[in-house]
Amino acid sequence: MANSKYEYVKAFEQEHYLLPDTYIVVRIDGKGFHKFSDKYNFQKPNDVRALQVMNTAARNLMNQFQDIVLGYGDSDEYSFLIRKECVLYERREMKLTSIICSAFTSYYLAEFQNHFEVKTSFLPMFDCRCVLYPTIEKVKDYFRWRQVDCHINNLYNTSFWTLVHSGMTNQQAEDRLNGTVSSDKHEILFKLGINYNNEPEMFKKGTVLVKEKEKRWVVKEYHVDVVKEEFWEKYTPGWI
Amino acid sequence: MANSKYEYVKAFEQEHYLLPDTYIVVRIDGKGFHKFSDKYNFQKPNDVRALQVMNTAARNLMNQFQDIVLGYGDSDEYSFLIRKECVLYERREMKLTSIICSAFTSYYLAEFQNHFEVKTSFLPMFDCRCVLYPTIEKVKDYFRWRQVDCHINNLYNTSFWTLVHSGMTNQQAEDRLNGTVSSDKHEILFKLGINYNNEPEMFKKGTVLVKEKEKRWVVKEYHVDVVKEEFWEKYTPGWI
Amino acid sequence: MANSKYEYVKAFEQEHYLLPDTYIVVRIDGKGFHKFSDKYNFQKPNDVRALQVMNTAARNLMNQFQDIVLGYGDSDEYSFLIRKECVLYERREMKLTSIICSAFTSYYLAEFQNHFEVKTSFLPMFDCRCVLYPTIEKVKDYFRWRQVDCHINNLYNTSFWTLVHSGMTNQQAEDRLNGTVSSDKHEILFKLGINYNNEPEMFKKGTVLVKEKEKRWVVKEYHVDVVKEEFWEKYTPGWI
């Protein structure tokens, strides 16, 4: 249609195109989820329903965007791997980042209200970023980083909340854990009747969503180790 | 907490900081809203409920982000002006863009289901971009651009749908409008019993949301001309 | 001419376009000039010939690029102001930065050998950067920053070298100046027979190159205060 004399302002728009033929990892992160989890009474340290809402949103996102081939999430964050060949939206960074973030938010909220009673003054919000990796080895290390982080956080949080549930104040629990290493935390839990190794895999390892080729591409959910090379050999030959 | 040997992958994250002391315009745009509006049977050319959902989402966004001082929207898009002094998230482009987009999406969906029956396979999604403007004159021209665009589109769409509602096929209506100028469309409408000047201001001018200082900052809604200098003199002295 | 199947690699080139209608300041800085100045036996604290080589290179650059309207230099650095309307090379950042840097280097070396005997193993090299400023007030503060920096450095260096020339070792001179404020340094100099106020203006204030309109645009050289508003009122009305 006709243009106006004001259209010159469009020249101020700046596009950043992500380097071609390079892996894109998109990480989505809950905004203010500490408070959010309080408002909706999430069980601590892990709320199964809340995790499943994340997983469902992630699965829906992967079904919508065919270039996303892998997802990994725990707590209030999710990371997605986009094929390096992806040319969606000409690889414009803001376009990719904002649409993926918006889609995830919609999927999350739509699923969330199936499990929680939504308060309109506390709606879920996420931020999102794109990170480029030149090789698959770096991509693997990225997902290893997130899973090791999940493990460290979950062991801490499990120990913390078990101490609190056993009668400590938050401050006492924090003090008790201060300076402890992994084996100390296992022992603390063991004395309180919890064998950390028997905790649910979804809590300890997070959730891996893999796009697998059957008759058509389907998204499969796992709670497995992505640090070891075996995972990558077994699950990714179709698209690496 | 403890770091892992995989944490080096964080070095691949790249931040773009928006130029300081420069106006930021954020534009949110519906993704695939042509199909979306069909799925939910939006009235054509304008669906009042759908426009009000946009306005409510925009108002909520402006209440959440105090640095947003002005909003303008029509159809499935909304533009927001962020004060040039804003240092939110250190002015990181992806952070600002993605959180604003996510918040708008949440507000939209939460309000949308008050008026429409949501189909989980057709959820609302938006993209979002930040544009920098060095002076307030450029900012004014940006909003003038959007309002002139709204006017051009709305006159066309009103003419098109009036022709269709009068019995033409979509193709016939398109052919009839091909090559017409503004006055031709006014005349076409007049002959079909519509005086375009009497159409609702919200359709013709879009919606302006202004943050005004009363006892506290409040968001006021107008459907007024932002092309003329008067608007800027009257509504913006508090924050320009 | 004909393209080859390898031309796809061109798609990896990324352009960054500097925001339109925004002031561009280009700063050029000598690389390793501490060592460079030793190799060529520059007089300390200020070598008039070396400063004049910088000024000549800067003047030639301003004559070549009509969009550069102001220059300011001292020691081994020079800053240039490019008109905000400049569209040279479509405002591509790497193109502007690299060509201006290359041109300055050529002008510097060509003039340098008129005053010094060039050693091919110690050639002059510079780095260069572009910085955007949205308003002329910020631009003024930029040049004020550089001139205040020149003043601070020159007072220190004059004091330091006067102490050294009076018989101190470098370490002794450094220790003597440690913790002194401006008035202390003036006094130190005064006791050694130097009234700092009588030092050459080029040393104390650096060099300002202004593009002025006579019959044609000419580059005029000054050694004046750019901190006070008077400078900007007097010298820049033609192009601000």
Add this chain to the structure above:
Amino acid sequence: MANSKYEYVKAFEQEHYLLPDTYIVVRIDGKGFHKFSDKYNFQKPNDVRALQVMNTAARNLMNQFQDIVLGYGDSDEYSFLIRKECVLYERREMKLTSIICSAFTSYYLAEFQNHFEVKTSFLPMFDCRCVLYPTIEKVKDYFRWRQVDCHINNLYNTSFWTLVHSGMTNQQAEDRLNGTVSSDKHEILFKLGINYNNEPEMFKKGTVLVKEKEKRWVVKEYHVDVVKEEFWEKYTPGWI
């Protein structure tokens, strides 16, 4: 040293850090070398002295920057490959681009005046850009692209200037070559007594500079095919 109240302007400087662990190709290109070559009466289509000045400048650059492991040049351009592990200047794009461009310019001018009488009003200038490539295969294709381009241009230029030297005007030569393919040009040259295959390798293939490990790293000059895989197998195992 002490800071001034104007130092806030430094916050407007924006750095772009090149993606880590990714190959960097730096391409330097003569600015206005068509006119430059006329001013200095370069022999057409190829001036051996001028090419050697380029090669010497490139060799000096590679000796200065240890991270540059490969160079390729023809006519007035040169491309350099920087190791993907390079962390020089923290991989800041403007810093790398401008210093490499400035160094090349200095080396070029210093060598140029050994062979030509410099006119101070026509000094050599270059632009420079950095391009990222995620894999060595893309890097190889980049250098193949430049060499194929060299071949296409040199065959054309050799044909054009041979026709002109045989008595045609520039326009007649251009018309004669219009629409011809490679074999046509070979034939044209053959009829004028030139077997293109016997032309110097430096003209037909350009110049390859390889950093090779002997007792220490040395820069070796070749005029060989880089399109075939053999080159890469033979010359690059030390650093790929």
